Amino acid sequence: MSFYCPHCGIAQIITDKAFSRFANTVHVGKFAEMVPPDKAEHLHVSGTVVSCANPACMRLTVDVALSSGRYVGGYAKFIEDSTFVSKRLYPGAVGKPFPDHVPAPMFEDYQEAWSIIELSPKSSATLARRCLQGMIRDFCGIKKRTLYDEIEALRLLANEDRLPRGVDADTIEAMLALKDVGNIGAHMSEIDGVVLEVDPGEAQKLLSLIEMLFADWYVARGKRAERIAAVLKVAGAKKPKSISGDSTHREDKAEG
Ligand SMILES: [Zn+2]
Incomplete structure (x- = not known):
């Protein structure tokens, strides 16, 4: 499963170890969001928890969904096409992360x-x-x-x-x-x-x-600008010792 971490912004492939599902079905009687004409009177609450594989992040992302549900053989099941809420619980809606280049x-x-x-x-x-x-x-x-x-x-x-x-x-x-x-x-x-x-x-x-x-x-x-600065740094380090006393780069203003 491919996953985009909302904390660090890194796209990754999620392994089973980093991914958990949870689900429960509770009896609530008939409810307005229930998909008719099914006789189910259960609310199915489910979700996923993913932990980021980026060692510098490792933060959790939790999504939840509410659907109509039923019990089949002691197991909580949800009814196809009955999901009426599906949202990210954590982190809150904050958009994508961007580097500090954005003011x-x-x-x-x-x-x-x-x-x-x-x-x-x-x-x-x-x-x-x-x-x-x-x-x-x-x-x-x-x-x-x-x-x-x-x-x-x-x-x-x-x-x-x-x-x-x-x-x-x-x-x-x-x-x-x-x-x-x-x-x-x-x-x-x-x-x-x-x-x-x-x-x-x-x-x-x-x-x-x-x-x-x-x-x-x-x-x-x-x-x-970062790439240019990195190249200039390498170029600066390769300068002959005799002129290394002058640390200013003529190209410093190249980026505009
Ligand atoms: Zn992350």
């Missing part, structure tokens, strides 16, 4: 957006929108009156082939979509008297765009 204010907006996605997808979308605006201002150095103007400025740069390194022209339409959904959260947009809703699935898609931009922009730039 703290944007990362905090992103984490907060994840933490309220079920409770208030609208507020989550609003935070995702604010996060995007922060990123465009910080990474692309574009600051205009509205987010729309800022994305349009990016589109102009794309037309002139002058986008900042890492910014992909293909993502500009997706940014506009994020702006629109985020606006619904911010201003409670109404069309014909109907308050437009944002569902958790939409808010989640917006956050996956933010995740993609974090990776393409900040993480890629940070990793590149």
Whole structure:
């Protein structure tokens, strides 16, 4: 089974030793979530516990599910297609981990957006929108009156082939979509008297765009700077002793 650790962000293959299941069925009588017309009157509570294989992490991830259940031969069974809750119990919804290359204010907006996605997808979308605006201002150095103007400025740069390194022209339409959904959260947009809703699935898609931009922009730039620094360090160590007194590298400002 492949697994992505939400604590350290490392993808891995899970062995039996690192994976446990639990399940119990309790009699609760008839309940509204039960799948009709089955005669079951049991609630099936089940879950999985995975411990991360990364020695630097080793943290637990716990998922739980609620379904209709029944007892068969003394064993707790759940009824096919009757699961009505399936969620990660631990760690709480905090999004994916990202290295420090992502600036703290944007990362905090992103984490907060994840933490309220079920409770208030609208507020989550609003935070995702604010996060995007922060990123465009910080990474692309574009600051205009509205987010729309800022994305349009990016589109102009794309037309002139002058986008900042890492910014992909293909993502500009997706940014506009994020702006629109985020606006619904911010201003409670109404069309014909109907308050437009944002569902958790939409808010989640917006956050996956933010995740993609974090990776393409900040993480890629940070990793590149690290690689350049590592090469310069090796090059510096190989310098002849006679000039090693000068420790400043001419190429220090190459990364921008
Ligand atoms: Zn881990």
